Structure formats: structure tokens, C-alpha cells
Amino acid sequence: MLRMLGIFAVLALAALPFVARAQQQSQAAPPILAPDVEVVTDRASAQADEKRRRNRVREGTRVTDSVGQFDWVGDRLRFVSEDGSQDFQVLENLTMERVAQSMEQSASKITWTLSGVVTEYRGSNYLLIEHVTLKGRRQ
Numbered sequence: 001m002l003r004m005l006g007i008f009a010v011l012a013l014a015a016l017p018f019v020a021r022a023q024q025q026s027q028a029a030p031p032i033l034a035p036d037v038e039v040v041t042d043r044a045s046a047q048a049d050e051k052r053r054r055n056r057v058r059e060g061t062r063v064t065d066s067v068g069q070f071d072w073v074g075d076r077l078r079f080v081s082e083d084g085s086q087d088f089q090v091l092e093n094l095t096m097e098r099v100a101q102s103m104e105q106s107a108s109k110i111t112w113t114l115s116g117v118v119t120e121y122r123g124s125n126y127l128l129i130e131h132v133t134l135k136g137r138r139q
Contacts, residue, residue: 057125061118063088067135069111070099079114079127088118088127095129102134111135 068081070090077090077100090096103110114132118125 056120056123057086057118059118059120062115063118063127064115065113066115067111067113069109070103072103079112079129082111088125091119091126091128093128095132099129099132 063086066079066081066086068079068086070077070079072078073089077096078088079090080087090099099112111134112132113135114127114129116127116129116131118127120126
């Protein structure tokens with residue numbers, strides 16, 4: 001009986017490295033989670049999303065001398081033309097940084113004239129501003 005316990009102990013000690021390796025392999029990287037899905041909670045949001053999908057512009061389209069205003073949406077700027085036909089999230093670059101600084105220093109709404117290039121990612125358009133000028137301020 002004592003001899004059986006000794007053999008069992010030796011086998012158990014010999015198996016420890018294999019058990020440890022199996023545990024390490026089972027603790028692989030956590031699964032990649034799907035990105036958060038935006039849930040539309042009201043009719044106005046659903047209509048805005050539908051309008052954005054209908055007004056999507058092809059990658060590489062040039063926007064020239066478009067007049068409109070910038071607004072903050074979360075931590076990103078959004079440009080909306082005066083006539084409402086263009087609505088783009090703005091890609092970060094030095095020009096956008098200068099626009100943001102001007103907006104922070106002004107208490108009134110600023111109207112801008114801009115030119116840039118449209119990009120497209122996952123069904124949404126983004127605008128890379130190449131040139132922007134201050135057109136006027138609204139009270």
C-alpha cells in the first residue's frame with residue numbers, strides 16, 4: 001500500500017508540468033468583442049441616420065468652397081453645410097485643430113468656407129479639411 005502511494009506521488013509530480021502547460025494554453029487571450037452597436041432610441045435619430053445614409057458621398061470626392069458651420073459631436077467635430085446637403089465628421093489634422101481653437105475662443109457661432117476631400121469608412125463619410133477660412137460670426 002505504501003509502495004502504491006509512492007508510485008502515485010511520483011506520477012503526480014511528473015504530471016505537474018503538463019498540467020501547468022495545459023492551464024496556460026487554456027488561458028489564451030480573451031475573445032475579441034464586436035464593436036459597440038449604436039442603438040437608435042428615437043425617431044429623430046433614426047431619421048438622421050437614414051438621411052446620412054442617403055447623402056453618402058463616394059471616397060475621393062472633392063468638397064470645394066462649401067459654406068457651413070462646425071459643431072462638436074462627442075469628441076469629434078462635424079461640419080454641416082448651410083443648405084444641409086453636406087454633413088461630415090471631420091478627420092483630425094492641423095487644420096481641424098485650428099478650427100477647434102477658434103471655436104473655443106468664440107462665444108458665437110462661426111460660419112466657415114472650406115475645401116477638402118471626402119473619405120468613407122464603414123458606411124459613413126468623413127472630411128479631411130485641406131483649406132478653411134472664417135466667413136463670419138452669428139450672434
